[in-house]
Amino acid sequence: MYKSFLITLLSFCVFLSAPSAASGTHDYSFKVSRGDAFYKFFFSTGLSGKLLKKLMASDERAQKLNNIYPGDKFRITLNDNHELDQIIYSPANDNPLFITYDGQSFNYGKANIQPIGKLSQTIITIQKSLNYDAKKAGVAAEVTKMMVDNFSWEMDLSRDLRKGDKFMLSWNGGKTPIAMIYVGSRKTIALFSYKNTLGQNKYFTSKGATINDTFAFAPTKYNRISSGFTKRRFHPTLKIYRSHRGTDFAAPSGTPVYAPAKGIVKYRATLSGYGNVIYLKHGSNYLTVYAHLSKFAAGLKSGKKVKKGELIGYVGTTGQSTGPHLHYEIRVNGIHQDPEKIKLPKQSFVPTSAMPEFQKRARQILQNLNIK
Ligand SMILES: [Zn+2]
Known part of the structure; x- marks a missing residue:
């Protein structure tokens, strides 16, 4: 039984890290899952242990390949003779590392930027x-x-x-x-x-960062998620079934609420259902909503630009609410999304090299x- 469990586990891992040809037969892309190691990807392309040893000894930057995390990506390109041409390591949270091999030595950090002609x-x-x-x-x-x-x-x-x-x-x-x-x-x-x-192709500021921001998961420090996103649920105050199109973060009244990403205050109001509510717009497609606030941050008005992590208000229980919590919504092009599941844009960077x-x-x- 133990043995069959191992076989299942192994075939599972092999399945997860099976190379997928990106373009042409010698171009392999990998996404790191839990328990993966770089050598597994390297060997799966048919390259030798001798070459791996040479690569690891070539530069201290190669050590990065031994510290990989789930979500990181690799691209390994071989030439027509099945010899290593290039390795691109793209960590989820860091600049990519380019390593090229000319058959003799490894070169680090060569990225191609097209020269400009007549503009x-x-x-x-x-x-x-x-x-x-x-x-x-x-x-x-x-x-x-x-x-x-x-x-x-x-x-x-x-x-x-x-x-x-x-x-x-x-x-x-x-x-x-x-x-x-x-x-x-x-x-x-x-x-x-x-x-x-x-x-x-993406656009970057002269500092090498895209203009969009990376969202934090929660806009406040919370004790627990008291209610998730559902299409249909029983409403304790109204005694009816209705959908809950956001995430409720339970937290004491007065807990600060911060912008999860940079944005612009679209709307600030006191409504019967939402109570004190703020709408933040992020780029042209994303809108976040913060409801039942006890109060707004000083000086917060519509049109104001807020930075990621900037204080916008405080948790409360205004409007239709059974206790202090933050009701948080994310809408993409007007459609409500589950804040616990949605994949939000991330800021990316021009590689240092x-x-x-x-x-x-x-x-x-x-x-x-x-x-x-
Ligand atoms: Zn809610």
Whole structure:
């Protein structure tokens, strides 16, 4: 019985870490599960123990491969002769590590950033709205949507734009701009494209971070989850069945509530059901709701920009509530999602190894646009 259990366990593990060809037959992608080790991935591509030993001795950075965690990703690429070409290690919470092999030695941290050729520009001067003026300037709707998705993390495009504000797009021949820059009377926000290890093009600030934030799980320190997200439940006060479209965090009255990610206060009100409630908007797609608060943080009003971890209010039991708790909702494009289950966006970063080139290119683009 023990033996069959082991066999089951083994086949389970093999299943979990089976390589999946990303593109072509020599390109393997792996996602780390509990109990995985790098050598298992390495050997599953057919590479030798001798090469693994050489890799581990090649540089102290190789030690990172021995400290892997569930959720981390690997990509191992072999050349046509089934020899190692490149290893990309993408930890869930850190910059990727690039290791290339030329048959003789290992090279660390070489990332490819496309050199810039002759740049062209589009300048959108705000007269009415970003959507209207971008269309007028001949910008494709998908590009405008990308601009809205990015800039909405830093500003409320429906109320923060002033006549005469500019959006500048820099093009390097592709369908998407290599830079999008907002130049307003009070601030400038510059974003530059960078292709990550998965081949996705994203926009990063000159500091190498995407403009979106990573969400904290809970917006308050809580004792327990007193009620989860359900489509249908019995309501103790109303004595009826109804859905609960959020998560209730039980905590004493007065416990601080913090913004789980940077955002903009969309709405602050006292309602009969929600009691004292705050709506925060994060980017263009995400909205979070905080209900039954005993009070709001001082100075919190709609339109205010809040940082991740900033105090927004205090737990209470105002409105229709049976005891002190925070009722927390997450809506994506208007649809309620289960805060305990939803996969939220994460901030990502340009790998440290690529930063000098990335920043050099950013400076060139800004110079080209005559922006300091
Ligand atoms: Zn609730």
